Amino acid sequence: MNKLSVGHVLSGVFVFLVQIILFRNVSLEIGERYALTVLVYPLVILMLPVNFSRTILLVSAFFVGLMMDWFYDSVGVHAATLVATAFLRSFLLRLLEPRGGYRIDSSPSVAQSGMLWTLRYIGILMFVHCLLFFAIDAFTLLYLDRILVNAILTFIVSYMVAMLYMSLVRY
């Protein structure tokens, strides 16, 4: 496990605060049936260095998710989702591994890994996160249309915001 830079910590805290203060108040009703929100907090976990300890990553994801649940009044839903997303991250990182392997201190960002790599990495994990979030929240497939539409709407907006941030960070 390599050490976290100050940049990582500050960036994580920043994203966390933006989610709670700004995006928590954003939930748009689409038509009379669907709604979307912006979920950027998965970036707190997704931005961590490629070689970050997987176990500590999962524990961090659990606590970040639990903090989100605290603000969203959704007992355990964000925690369960973010832990699953963090777990899948290690598999995706292996899948997306460049031919020469990752640099020992590599972090996912546009500056370090390139635009195309980041688009795929964030895109896949963000989509999985949004889908899992609405599925776990409903806890039944009775509301499948609602789960899918809300997840896709939320994914589109969250993906754009997340990519904007990922192309701005420098460390």
Next chain:
Amino acid sequence: MSSLFSAAQKYAHWLTFVLLEIVAFTLIIGFNQSKRDIFLHSSSVYAGSIVKQTAQISDYLRLKDSNEELLSENARLLRELISQPRSAPTTSLDSTEYPYEVMPAYVVNNGILSIRNHFTIDRGRRDGIDKSMGIVTSDGVVGITKQSSNQFTLALSLANTDIRLSATIEGQEYFGTVSWDGGRYDRLRLTGIPKYAPISRGQRVVTNGYSTIFPPGLDIGVVDSYRIDKNGAFYEVTVTPSADVSQLGYVYVLKDNFAAERAAVETNE
């Protein structure tokens, strides 16, 4: 031994993953309902005050709408007051004479994403608010309080598949249950109205006062459409709610002054 250690290290994150998911899902399912309710949600003091601070930003944007709403509500009350017969002598204005106490509150956190939506109001136990109290706006019923901290209260929104309201069609004896099916926000479902009840589109669906949560006659919505349900004995009525739960600002909490007395009588039976 070293291979055992490396194997443990290799699978540590699998174990951690499974353990953390078990904890999270235990919380979600509500392994123990009362424990789940104790979980620190935004009606707890710290999250509550942060939530309240950030809600103030959007408050300014809604200020004009809120004022207009209050103005039209005042006008309506004034109209009712003027049209009242003058003869009725007011014996006393002591608050204990009124069956319901009405307390204004402000919605500081409101969710619409889930199928079990909640909202948080800025009043709590120190204001005398407890669980199972009705919440209304000038338009109609919007929710029921679920749990209070000292300063905040979490409430079930009408857009919550767990909510059940005892309701009746205005002017009729028959009563049924209003719930939300997790579909459109502007559709509620009223079940339990017998099929021989006279029903038509546009009739008002109101609370029936069979519980101490709401007094009788408060607007829930209007009949949009209806059909006989599968069993053939009852109507399944689609109701358009009077109040828009996705746009909540100022609300009123209804506290039944005689709730304890009534509960005592009903349980001593």
